[in-house]
Amino acid sequence: MRLDKFLVDCGVGSRTEVKTILKKKQVTVNGKVETSSKLQINETIDQIIYLNRQLSYEKFVYYLLNKPSGVISATEDNHHRTVLDLLDDDARHKEVFPVGRLDIDTTGLLLLTNNGQLAHAMLSPKKHVDKNYLADVLGIMDYADVLAFEKGITLKDYTCQPARLEILSVDETANCCRVNITIREGKFHQVKRMVASRGKEVLSLERLSMGPLSLPTDLARGDYRRLTEEELDSLKEFGVSL
Template identity: 50%
Template sequence: MQLRIDKYLADMGIGTRSEVKQYIRKKQVQVNGVYPKGPEQKIVPNQDSITFQGKAISYIEMEYFMLNKPAGCVSATTDAKHKTVLDYIDTKKRKDLFPVGRLDIDTEGLLLITNDGALAHELLSPKKHVAKTYYAKVEGCVTSEDVVQFEKGVDIGEERLTLPAELKILKVSPEDISEIELTIMEGKFHQVKRMFEAVGKKVVYLKRISMGNLILDENLQPGEYRKLTAEEIEKIQMKR
């Protein structure tokens, strides 16, 4: 694979394409110890040696991060009002990372951050029915009748009922606060909250704990992240 030197450096977050062109003109970039002829010069990633201001710049084609999303930030790449999930990934190399799917601003838990568009499509496509499991605290006593209803599908005000979902009751407190796990096979807007509203209850805390084969690392505190392991990347790519 060959890349233009300006694209290579822009992909690695050195600057915009126009900024990189200026760096090249100012002789701040070298390819194999020689100043490139221009921004259009082709190089071979991880074969040619690229430096910027004397520092080696290695090329990373894909990045995969697991974030334990905290409440209060938005699942977006940019936002004028709120901190975004990308603001937490301070060791990223690429500039084109994005969150795979969205969690509400007040929802915590597993979020995959990557630049792998093909993988994101596989995980998010409605036709793939990728399982997503949530832990929630719910106002009201969740009952076995609710378990049966969720398995049949719930009317959340759309044309069709939700797909069958697996509801597990973990605990019900004397104050009628229920702790549950819910696995759904789709990702409609505010779906978990709307499903419980449909049976007369209210979600007061929500956390995603898994998505497909990817399970939230219990050692990650809200706002913490880490790179996916090679094994985790292989698992989530298995169906591709």
């Protein structure tokens, strides 16, 4: 692997920034100052140090974000903040992207990675990956709605796969309720459209889990962290190299 690619993959900077860093003699390879970006190194054996910090190569990285409202699940946008704007430079240099999407006003769990195979596997309709949501709803959902979700809600353009609707609480005075909804697809505005088809309206929506990953209770809205070893192990069920 070229030294400049290694440094970029380790989050040191962009290719242009890395060239400048090398010219400033801030990188050593096996104890020797190195200034050539074209140097071929063995990323698993050679010792590369930048500003007194030994670098470890990571081909793939995984971040769990508690998405806030008002940002979009994209890598760039001319009108809104994106989830990448919430990350630090190291994370952005890894060229991560969101696995799936959440609407701009939907909050909660979002996985970001640069592992395209894993993203494809988790989003594949054949995998039937559960996505679980907590929703506040205007209108009272009842047992008839539960049965309709189990059967599969029919929308204008497609029929949803069977889903689970659990009624958590009901406020008759305010004419609203709180529900838990689990779907296996991720169509555009799907949860909101399913609820709307039953004559109710989603007021707020938060994703609590996706497949084996759950939203940590101690991760504040807008914050993110790397996946734990246990969480990474749970992703091995998708059969791709991590």
